[in-house]
Amino acid sequence: MAAKIPEVTQISESDLVRLTQEARQEATPTFGKIIWREFKNNRLALTSLVLVITFILFVIIAALFINTPKMMTTNIMDYYSKPFNKNFILGADSGGRSIAKQLIVGSRNSICIAIGLTVISSTWGICWGMISGYFGGKVDLVMQRVYDFMMILPMLMTIIVIVTIIPTYNSVTLTLILSVFYWMGTSRLIRSRVLAESQKDYVAASKTSGTSNWKIIFREIMPNISSLIIVDTTLSFAENIGVETGLSYLGFGLPLGTPSLGTLIANANDPENITTYWWTWLPAALEIIILCLAISYIGQAFRHATNASQQ
């Protein structure tokens, strides 16, 4: 008769606490600690992180105190009011509307859409890529044909058409419409890594240990491509700010009366505005540049940290 494992060793329950204690002292730092250390040593990334978080919190909270319909009413007396006066810190536009307030509410709208878009499209893209890459064969074939179909659609044109025909059109539906078209890049990127990763022996070992396919995908493989996921997500967040902004700039973004970074930049359509009334578009443009730069610095620090933990 085969002996059981407890009969072969000296270790029993009485040693458990002591040995656990010993092991804890020797434990390797966790992922969170490694990231914290990376940010502490990387001043630029830390500054960027603080800047982005405080800015996002500021615009979300400040926007709650601004009455948007009242702000957006035209006031002919303040036509192109100059900046740095006591009523308008950043001046006013052709409708006499405060640029500073529009910037706050517009940033809130643009950033919230970008966050929503990133969360939905990245989650979808990651799941699509991982399932397609892991199962391979017929599943992969079908899923990749869907991908191909989505890729050949003229994205911008389709979005513009959908935006003009749907009855209820607000920032939520806009986010959902954009999400349908922005998951493909992520899915292809993730799929290529999962294809390589799922051939490794630890996946085979998990299978022989009786772990289910879904658990293998999301608990075994996903941590191993976390650096790719984090970097891709931060960069696509920066990109997604541009998506909504670009669409609003073209006039197909958020409905009229809802300010966004794109509508503010659209002021630059007018050559008069570019030369004379610079305050109508410059703050929004600067904000986007700084925000995207800061996000990419954060992404870089994340990549360093995840690479360090994956060595």
Add this chain to the structure above:
Amino acid sequence: MSLLEVRNLKVHYPIRGGFWNRIVDVVKAVDGINFSIEQGQTYGLVGESGSGKSTTGKTIVGLERPTSGQIFYQGQEVQQNKLRNSVDYQRNVQMIFQDSLSSLNPQKRILDIIAEPLRNFQNLTADQEKLRVLQLLDIVGLSADSLYKYPRQFSGGQRQRIGIARAVATNPKLIIADEPVSALDLSVQAQILNFMKKIQRELNISYLFISHDLGVVRHMCQQIAIMHRGRLVEVGTRDDIYNHPQHIYTKRLLAAIPETNVNSRQEHRQKRLEVERIYNEQQAKYYDSNGAAFALQPVSMTHFVALAPTD
């Protein structure tokens, strides 16, 4: 009744080609092999690379799908298409991989790696689980400090012992050892092999020991099967194979064992060349027109050789 019996196992891979992606040919990785493993025994499966020995191991453990053939576990047929879902079989047949680094998930701590089969097959509390892992670490000669470390922090030999601990965790009856020491240097090889033998004695485990190293196989196995081009060419006890080889391929493999005696270097060289010459000349006597080995013929009670049918 033997622990595991393999009957006429075939694993063929299709080669697709042509305009309609039709199956134009098949690779016969494993082409009809029979063997059985007794409780507590080490069964050696030897062959050159590409002879199908690893495929055989993977098919038994359920990582590859057999084209045809049957596998009997303790006298009961294992349904091949449900092989991965059969909990009892899964728990009792485990695997040790060749590459110790890639077979351990780099993102998981040792505790989670060894506990993975326990979590899937046994309901233990967190403390019981930790205790079991500590006991397993003790069996394979690792200290409790390893509990919260990552695989990359260990040497090759230590990692292979972690792999063994994981395979042993659920008290299996059979372990498929797929070249467990091929990636290790000689001193560590001996250490790992002795651990495997010790665990076998204590827990009464059977091994299917897959290797191309005849020296290692001689040390480990009582029963040996030589595999070539997907078929068994010679099956017998250790004595049969090493002292009375009958098949030219076995003779050729044995002649390839490196000899350290410098004084008789010329002699060994002559012998090797002689064996090689016979091997090339007598192909027709031992292989059929397609280059496949013949069916096994009994030579003695324990010894079987693939010889041309004598009718």
